[in-house]
Structures are given as C-alpha cells and as structure tokens.
Amino acid sequence: MLNCPPWRLLLLLLWWGPLLRRAKTGSVGETAGELYQRWERYRRECQETLEALDPPAGLACNASFDMYVCWDYAAPNDTARVSCPWYLPWHRHVAAGFVLRQCGSDGQWGPWRDHSQCENPEKNGVFQDQRLILERLQVMYTVGYSLSLATLLLALLILSFLRRLRCTRNYIHINLFTSFMLRATAILTRDRLLPPLGPYPGGQAPVPWNLALAACRTAQIVTQYCVGANYTWLLVEGVYLHSLLVLVGGSEGGHFRCYLLLGWGAPALFVIPWVIVRYLYENTQCWERNDVKAIWWIIRTPILMTILINFLIFIRILGILVSKLRTRQMRCPDYRLRLARSTLTLVPLLGVHEVVFAPVTEEQARGALRFTKLGFEIFLSSFQGFIVSVLYCFINKEVQSEIRRCWHRCRLRHSLGEERRQPLERASGILPSGSGPCRGGPDCALSLGTLPGPGDEASRVLESYC
Template sequence: MSPLPLLPFLSLCTFCYLQSEAGQVLERTIEEWMRYREECYQKMSSTPKPMGLHCNRTFDLYACWPDGSPGNVTNVSCPYYLPWFPKVRHGLVSRRCGQDGLWATMNGTQPWRDSSQCEDDAEVTTDEVVTRNLLLSFQALYTVGYSVSLLALISALLILTLCRKLRCTRNYIHANLFFSFALRGISVIVKDILLEKRWGMQIIEVTDWEILISNEAAIGCRMAQVVMQYCILANHYWFVVEAVYLYKLLVGAGFFEKNIYTLYLYLGWGTPLLFVVPWMTMKYLKENSECWALNENMAYWWIIRIPILLASLVNLVIFMKILKMILSKLRDNQKGYPDYKLRLAKATLTLIPLFGIHEVVFIFATDEQTSGILRYVKVFFNLFLNSFQGFMVAVLYCFANKEVRSEILKKWHLWKLDRTAQLCRP
C-alpha cells in the first residue's frame, strides 16, 4: 500500500497530537479508527452484492462506502472516530459513482470525496500557538537544566570518590544525593527521547498504526516512566537523609553510629520501592494505556505524590528546627558576629536547595488540578528549580566547599611538582 492514501488520516493524527497531552487523543483516535475499519469490513462481507453495473463497496481509509449506483452521489455519515464527531454527527461525506461503474477520482488516481461537512471548523487560535510555543520553551529549559546539572554532578562525584581524604560519611551521603540527581536527570532525558521516538515514528502502512498503539511498542516508554518515578522518589528521600544527618550532627546525637550509613542507604534507595511497585501494579491493572504519563484516576497518582509530600514535610520540619538552632547559636555569638541576620539568611538559602523545601509550595497543585496562568507559573518554577537543582547542590556542597577546594589545590600542586620534576630529569 502506498503512503499517499493515508494522507487524510495523517493530517487527522497530526491535529490530534498537537491538541493532546502525551498523545492520549491520538491513541484513542487510532483505536476508534481501527474499530470503525473492522466494522466496515464485516458489513461489506455480510451484505449481498447487487446485480448489474455498480461501484464496488469499499473502505478508503476515511469512510465506509456501500455499493454505489452509476451516475449518482452516495452519502454516508461522518465517521465516528473523528475527535470532533459530536460537532458533526449530523454531517455527511459524499462520493460520486461514475456511469462506468467506477468511483470518481481526482487527477485520475486519488478518490474524490466531499468531506466538508465532517471537518472541524475550529481554527488554531493565537492563544493555542502561544501555549504550544511556551510548552516547547519549557521543554528546552529543563533539558538544558538537566544537562548542565548532569555535567556538574558527574564532576562532583568524581572528585568525592577519587580523593581519598574526602571519603567520610558526610561526603558519602553527598555522593549518593549527587548520584540520585544524576539518575533523575538521565531518566527524564531518556523518557523524553523514547516518547519522541514513539510518537514521531514514520507511518507508511496501516499496520504501522497497529504497531504504534500496541502494548509491546509501549513497553520501553512505560519502563522509562517507572524508572523516572523511582529516581524522583529516591532523590527526595536522599534529601531526607541529608536533613536527618545534618540535624544529627547539630544536636550531637551518636545513636547507631556504626550502622547509621547502612540505614541511610535503605532509607534513600529502598523506600521508593515501597511506593513505585504498587503504583506500577495499579497502572498495569487499571490504566494500562499509552506510556502511563497521564493520570485519569488521581487516586493512583497519589501513590507517588503522598511519599513526596511526606518527604517534603519531614524536610520542612527539620529545616525549621535547624534554622532555630542556627539562629540561637548566632545570637549567642552576636558580639563576634554582628551580621548574624545576614549569616542566617545565607544559611537559609544554602539549606533550601539541599532539602528541596520549594517542593512544598506547589505540592497540592498538580498539573491536572491547575489551569491558566497559575499552571504555567507552577510548571515554570518546578521545571527550572528541579532541573537546575542538581547544579546548585553540586556547586554548594562540592565545588564551593573549602575542604574540597583545599584538597583539589593540593592535588594540583603535587601534579605540578611531579610534572616539573619529570621535565628537570636528564
């Protein structure tokens, strides 16, 4: 089958993709089109053929046509798979049967039909164009953010793991947090690539649509979605680990000192499994469609949101306790540090990216529950802060750390001395 007869359907699906989120409308339209096609074939096979000259019954990939009388126009209802069918349910699509018993064509090849009554009158408005461009800009923003963060995090991980003098529980926890950020960035980028590959595949044959919406074709992007949700949860629970460890240091607690790092590993990497596995199970059993990116039943989505909310609230409580302790200590040393308010503000700004406190602001305002300007403001701040947060954390807790800079300077001086010694040898 040549690709040309599919052009009307391709135009339809292009419209569906641009008007939907994550291709949901597109997938449903394809499924309805396939059901319409099967019903058409069954109807054609079960209806007796007329005697004499006539235009043969056919399915032209757009509508189902009965046998036509020579010299007459055949009308059928607009196909129900059209996304805008409720608007055109009383409309008709027409084809002309020639005197020779052949359907009329254009340019001698393409079938002629009048589908003007079945077309959607709605034009793409300026607001829709602006919205689409804005969302594309957001995607470019967080792609750059995650890429920059990824480079910074990998560099920070190499520094913390290769320098022996930097190996301690505190830096091990930092390294796990960096690694969770890196995994989160990689999983988001991979998920976007798989979605683009899935919905951007070249369509030539009708069977390509069947492959596109099959469960086998969606396995890759669904697994990417699962991995991404795990990485996001792990990232949040390593925030909790950082908060608990810092609070423990400030209060001078020494409980379970020998096994505390193992407990931190279970908390950071093990806790997300307790929520991701049930969420994945419910998606597979109840919402096993597309790439699991949309949330038709918000109850399943809260399986993921509740642990994030819990982690954010725990961090907020510890954050407030730490600030109270810092404020108390700065007041006690006010004579030596007259700018204690400035130091408190600096400590606050330093802790926010580490604990992810900004998540609390929009924790209840999900994408499905917000609209208009509020939604775009939420999406912008979430994408910007989440994508560049890894970069900020790497800078604050590695590159700007005095201990790390001192160790790097020592390594640099030793390398220069060794290099000089090699050059001075005869």
Template sequence: MDDQERIEREGLACELVNNSTEPPAGVFCPGTFDTWACWPHTRAGETASAPCPAFVPGFSPELFAHKECMANGSWWLHPDTGRPWSNYTTCVKPEDDMTSIIAVFEAGYSISLVALLLSLGILFYFRSLRCARITVHMNLFASFALNNALWLAWYGFVVASADTVAANPAWCRALNATLQYALLTNYTWMLCEGVYLHTVLVSAFVSERRLLRALLAVGWLLPLPSAIVNAWRRTAAGDEICWADEGAPPLELAVIVCVAVLLNLAFLCNIVRVLCTKLRAGGGAGPSRPSATALHALRATCLLAPLLGLQYLLTPFRPQRTASWYLLYEYSAALTTSLQGLCVAILYCFCNGEVLAQLRRRWRVLTFRPRANSTTNTTVSVHCLGRLQFVRSAAPGAGEEKV
C-alpha cells in the same frame, strides 16, 4: 473511573453505535474503537474524523483526529508497528504546544547531569574526602543523576514519539515505573540529608556508621514499595499512553513526597533555631549582633533549601491550562526542577572548601616541574664543598692562619 472501565464503557457504546448504523455501499472499512476514539464505518479511499479525546494530556477536545481507509477496505497500517493507526497529531493546538517547555527541561537536565557526574567523579577520585557527610552527598548526587538520565530518555523516546504513546509498548511502561522510583529516591535522599544534618547538629553522641547504614536503607529502599504498588495498580487498571498523565499524583507516590518535604521543612526550622542559639551564645553582645545572627540564619536557609528540596513548596499545585499564569508556572517549575542537580553540585562540591583544597593540591603536583639545571648545579656545589673541606683538613698545617 480508571482507564480499564473507560475502555470497556466506551467500547460497548461504540459497538452499539456502529451496529445501529447502516454501512456505506460498496467496499468500506468497518467501524472500530481504538481505545481512544470511536471510528464509524468509512467508505474505501476516504478519511474518517473523530473528536480528540479529552483525557489525553495536551489534547484539545474541540479538535479532530483522523483515520484513513484504504482502497481495499482496511484501515491504514503504520509501517513501523504493522497495526491500524489513527492520526492524533492534529489534536494539539499550536499555542498549547509544550515543545519549548520540554526543551527547557531537557537543557536543564542535561546541564545538571554533566555537573552531577563530574561531582561524583571528583568525590570518587579523592578518597581522602570520604566521610559520612560526603557519602550522603554522593548518594544524593547519584539519585539526581539517575532521575535526570531517565527523564532525558523519557523525553527522547516517549514524548517525542506519538506512535510510541499510542502503541503503549511494555518498555515505555517499564521506563515510566523506573522513572517514578528514581523520582521518589530524590525525595527520600533529600530527607536523608535533612535527617543527617539535624542528627549531627542536635545529637552530638551518635554513631555515624549506624546512621549512615540506616540512611542508605531509607534512601534506596523506602521508595521501592510505593513504586511497585503504583506499577501494579496501573497494570491491573490497563492504563495506556505509557502511563503518562497530568492528573493528581496517586496516593502511594504523593505520601512519600509530602512527608519528605514537610519533614525537611521542620528540620530546617530547627537547624536554623539551633544555629541562631549557638551564635548568640558565642558572645559579642552589641547592636550589630542581632543583624549578624539573622544574616547567618538567612545564609544557612538559602544554602540548605535546594539540598532539602524546599523549593517544591513554591509550586505545590498545578494550575489549569486556561489560567493566565499557567505558562509562568510551567517555566518556573521547569527551571527549578531541572537545575536542582546543578545547584547542589555547585554548592556542595564545586564550592566545597575541602574539595577545592584537594583540587589545588592535585594541580600543584601535576604542574610542578623542578628545573634540572638548578638541581645539577646544587648537587655539584655540595660535592665540591665536601671535597674542598676534605682537602683542607688533610693538608699540613690545616687550620693555621698563614701570613
């Protein structure tokens, strides 16, 4: 059952209950349904209470929300929106507060965003580094940076404001739709990284220009239909709370994510297989050769795993809040997800040999200052030696040894 069906069903039930209930004597606020909870007729100057909705992420249904009836018989209006407001801030248990986990997400996304922007600046500055491989890396960095910036905006403007979630304005729904698109581009560009590495390694005679054009289209355009379908479905269903939910991801989003991660897993297995085959074919048979091959394969796996997003295989299913390892899962997911951008920036930019060589070369150019005195002395000496040779050659008996 979608939100629109729930609102219609609960709205009719609330209306029936209030119509069958005798209102209090005197001035009172009429019973109403605010799409989350049903509020009864309430005497002026009193505060009504209702069970917290169970479908809202983070709310505990055993707690109660509140709604204040003013002395003139109208529900209290929020000063920012000018609309009747219900207090749902009491629906979160202190031990269920996700503030610390959100803080981990915000810190990780902020650090990753700075690293990604710095990496993009370095790669844009040194044009000599431009090639198909670096271009794919730059697009992946841009996708991560866009996703991280949107998540920070989501936490700062939506999650931190209960009024915004309750009001469900159009801009927060648009932000959610854009965020879903950016999140999908992360997976498609990780898939592009896997396709590029696998193609270059397995197919030596491939046009990198054509391959790069195809990857640009896949990375940025493939997620667009899924994001549009998801936004259209939520709009048609009348979903509220800024389209934020903790349920299973919809099919139109989950398909791309699952396909990208599983394909990258297959690519990684074949890349490691080809790498081990080439290492064995390189000669040097001996007792230490198998262990060296295994070490190279392990190193390649560790380096490629964050680039291909394979760490998401460790956290495919989210446990219930009542599970004993729920908080461990949340903190692990927060760290691995938010710091992935930092990890790929370090591995494929800050620790890249070509990038480091360009930075060292640029540093030597900026810090090299020739000594003026040494240059002047050298110039003067050269001129003096030339003049002396000219004088000797012009003098009578030049070249004759004198006793």
C-alpha cells in the same frame, strides 16, 4: 483499547475548546447536556453498526468504539481512518477531516490516535500558544538537566577519588549526586522514547508499536523510581543533618547502611504498587497521563511527605542556627548575613522550594497558575543538581583545599622527581594518608564563619553544611 467513561470524555471535550455557542436559553448546563445526548446517540449507532458487521476471515484489528470515534475492522500494517465524529459541536468546520489510527502487524491497534484534523479550529490559536510555552519549558529543563548532569559527574568524581574527602557526610552527598544524575538521565531518555509512539508520516512507525510502547513504559517506570529516589535522598540529607545536631556525640557512620536502605529502597515501596495498579486499571498509552488521580496519588503522597518532613527539619535547623548566632551577640548585619547564607545553602540541599506549590494539585492548577507552577518547579528541579554540586563541591573550602594539595603534590612530583618526593612532602606539610579534613576539623566548613566554641559539635556540623 482506549477506555474512559462518558463523563471523562465530556470533560475532555470541554477542555479542547469552546464546545458550543451559548444556547438561546443561555444555560451552560443545558449545552453540556445536549452534547452528551449527541455523543450517546453516536455511541448507540456505532454499536448497532458494529453488531451488523461480519468479522473478517484473516488477522485484523477489531472493530470497536474507543469513546471518541467508531472504528471498523482494519488490516494489519494499515492506517485506518474514520471521518470526524458528527457529535462534535464544530463538526461543520472539520467535516472533511479524518481520525487516523495504526493497525499493527499482530492485529492490535496502536496506542495513539491522531485526531488533529478534528480539533476545534477556533481554539487552534490558544493551543498553539500553550504548545509554544510547553516547548520552551522542555528546552529549559533539557538545558538544566544536561548542565546538572555534567557538573554532578565532575563533582562525583572529585568526591569519589580524593581519599581525604571520604566520610559519612560526603558519602551521603555522593549518593544524592547519583540520584540527581539518574533522575536527569531517566527524564531525558524518556523524552526521547515518547515521540516514536506518536503518528508518523505515511502511518508507518520505524519500530513495531508494541516494542516502542514497552520501551516507553519501562522508561516511565524507571523515571518514577529515579524521581522518588531523588526525593528520598534529599530526605536522608535532612535526617542525617538533624541527627547530628540533635544527637550530639553519636557516631556519624553508624547508620549509613540504614540511610542506603532508605534512599534506594523506599522508592520501590510505592513505585511497585503504582506499576501493578496502573497495569490493572489504567493501562493506556505510555502511562505519561494520569487521568485516574487516585492511582497517581500512590506516588504523589510519599513524595509530598518527604517534602513536608524536610521542610520541618529545615525550620528546626534554622532555629538551632539562630540560637547559635545569638549566643555570639553578633552585630545585626553580620547576624542577618550569616543567617541568609545558611538559609540559601540549605534550601537546595533539602528541596525546601518544593513547598511553594506542593499544596496546589494538578486538578487545581489551571490557566496562568498551571504554567507558573510548571515553570517554577521545572526550572528549580532541573537546575537543582547543578546548584547542589556547586555549593557542596566546587565552592566547598574543604574540597578546594584538597584539590590544591593534590595539584601541589603533582607539581612537586613532576619537577623534583620520584626519589625526592617523600622528604619534600613532609617538609611542605602535606597531610599523611588517612588524616584528612573529613575527620571533624574546622576545614570542613563552608566559609560561614566561626560559630561559637571550638568544642561545640553542633556548631561544627552547622559550619560543615552552611
């Protein structure tokens, strides 16, 4: 059953629309108090009515008050309907309407309640505008995640199958790309599972509601894990890059297992407690709403910490980059150009854009600020995978060089035959297996330019990322 305290119902009613015209006293506080008194009287009358009812002999959904309307016993596989509650300030406009709810075949109420006929008609225009904005945002992030999925899959195949690109840095990129793909797949799948839990024409769902509810909650849990894993792999990218810059001369691959454990294991440390607490204290609908904010902060807090840590790493890397560029005594236009290029390159890799609205909580975001925050975060989050795959694979000179080598090698094999392949490869200067550019040469650069000192390890690291 749906469960929420009276004060939350009051807040929901205040959100649904202009509840009351200003009272003659002009006091909004008195108006809200009158509304609560009517709701309390409705609740008491409902309890008295339920106590007087005789339970049916067979299987039936129980009679109860779900904090919104009073429900009588209902037969299995039936759609119960109750008149709109009279305590609503706009009841005279919706007196002919009904609240609908599905009673399942097992004698349990469905998770959704259709009260669309009881909504404030004066607020319908505003609701329609907000719904249109949300639908457009959904289309935008569906396109973004779909595009990211396609490009990330191609980038993943390139980095995985080209042997000369195999190094710790690209292994971390591969895991980051995988986390982006899992996040996109989980979100798109969850969106497909949410609609079947809503009201259906004729009141009968195509699948049992309990199965649909279980599938939807499972998708919600998987989505939270994939989103958490995506943030932790962004953190791994930052930690790895920072360790190379600070601990110059250390082994790049020595801590890769630790990075794997952090990237894929850390999200379970906060997703599992969230699932347990959510099941015990807020086990409502598909878990897509976060009415109890304390439970939501179990997931939100670690994510905000990863954003903050990556932002600090980003500032530190920029400081190192500035010092390296200054030592070259470069001209001002060149200096600013290279600094801007490196900054823009690192922003999507470390997820620095998340800092913009990170201090703004969902409770604070209202009106235009809410939709601005949603639009900004949804656009960048959905297209971030596409941007990262382009920057760190498709326009990476190391990757382009290796693809050209493979293409020339295939053309040589095709035109000259298998028997002459080996001598021609040596004559054409193709690198032997195992001596690829990922072993630390200047080919790992992303065309930022030559930073100081051919033996400067920090410069090489910055070049390979920026």
